[in-house]
Amino acid sequence: MDSQTFVNKAAASGIIAFDLSDYKPTTDIVELDIKDHLFMGMIVKEKEFKESIAATDFSVYHEKAVGIVCSTEAIIPPWAYMLLMEKLSPYAVYTDLNDARTVLLDLWKRRLTYADLKHYKDQKVVVRAKAEHDPTLYLLATGLLKPLVKSLMYGEIGLPKVIFKK
Incomplete structure (x- = not known):
């Protein structure tokens, strides 16, 4: 039987995943x-x-x-x-004149805005697709990452949709 070497093309691509869930407030x-x-x-x-x-x-x-x-x-x-x-x-710890869903979104956006994203500088980054995330978070993530990254994508590492390339 022939031995074949399988190459993980996703890992070899050098693309880093950016998961919005990592910035979800725990409060x-x-x-x-x-x-x-x-x-x-x-x-x-x-x-x-x-x-x-x-x-x-x-x-x-x-x-x-x-x-x-x-x-x-x-x-x-x-x-x-x-x-x-x-x-x-x-x-x-936080009070606002809004319903719980809006408060969650505001806190989430605040965590994203103040996150240290410098390790994404000059990297190929894919923002993970998750249907449950509010589109506002994707809008904000794009604005924050675009000035830093070499390329910005949406989806998953194995099959991303290219949004931006330098």
Whole structure:
């Protein structure tokens, strides 16, 4: 029988994988619904709102990212958000006026933006394709990697789609 040598062309290509999952935040993200602190779930009455906030144990948000939402059509005055932030600030690592999905995306983009990507300089890089990742992350990754890399691709090392070449 003839012995054949198999060459791993993907490994020999020199292409490095860039996986957006490596930059996904690990912080727990929770939502705080203002509705729970409103009179009849609809109206901001200052006295009742302040009493409700004062009676809340905000330590449950310790080391968490908090998305503040209102699941009703109530009009919330800015001071109410300020009061919530004053109570959350000793505990929450991040707070925003968005749902949990948007908070996750914002934190993920922040981690990507501040990541040390210098080891990709002058390399052939493929950004791994994953359907569950928001397209915004691919947009940001392209903007961050293009000035550094020799070539930028999308997909998998064995069958990438070329996006950019120097």
